[in-house]
Amino acid sequence: MLEIRAAKKTFYRGQPDEKVALDSLDLKLSAGEFGVVIGSNGAGKSSMLNAVSGALVLDSGKILINGDDVTEMPVHKRAARVARVFQDPMKGTAASMTVAENMLLADLRSSSRRLRKGLNAARLAAYKERLSVLGLGLENRLDTRVDLLSGGQRQSLSLIMAVGGEPDVLLLDEHTAALDPRTADIVMQATVRAVDALQLTTLMVTHNMQHAVDFGDSVIMLDAGTVRLEITGEAKKKATVADLVSHFTVKTDRMILAS
């Protein structure tokens, strides 16, 4: 469960170039809910994800994860509870290492236990199982160097590495934006499989309205640092790209479209 309460953040306050990034933003995702975040450039989408990950310190407001107030928790501590996949497929993985070595690195990062043994048989078997969820055949390429994988395979590996520690919240920050449309669709299918398999509470930022229609349980539209529109339940299932696009130009008070 993720809750953002009255989050406020202003950059360069009191200066001519003052920018309000988050303006009393409220948002609640129930456990296992997959929320898709859309909105114009500068609407506050990245700022919201940064506030959840701890990379952005709020001026006021609260962030709660599974009921725990993590507002004051520093980013490195929050990393055990919040996983994130970024836009650039090259950033989440180490190019000159194999798929299995990358998985081990992710384990070492997310585990508080000391992992003394390296790539033993039990660990390799576990990695195979985790990668098979993607449906991309990566489970048979554990010894392949990551720089020999396609962008889509690499981004899918980043995703599996991010969720390996079973985070409470998964943040997807335009994670398919740098991929060609076919590869983006493959990564989205892999994302849905991973999110469903682990029942992860997920926030995905996208500028791809087809993805916003096709994936997720709810659509959250940000505008000027606040939630302008939420589409949930049956309304989400029926939403079309044209519906979503129409809201980009309409400025109204917060609307809730639900079943």
Ligand SMILES: Nc1ncnc2c1ncn2[C@@H]1O[C@H](COP(=O)(O)OP(=O)(O)OP(=O)(O)O)[C@@H](O)[C@H]1O
């Ligand atoms: N580090 C920063 N310093 C100054 N202003 C910032 C900073 N980060 C964000 N902003 C400002 O806050 C507002 C919200 O930006 P944010 O990046 O969150 O929007 P976004 O919806 O993610 O946009 P995009 O779709 O272009 O990525 C913008 O006006 C932006 O210029």
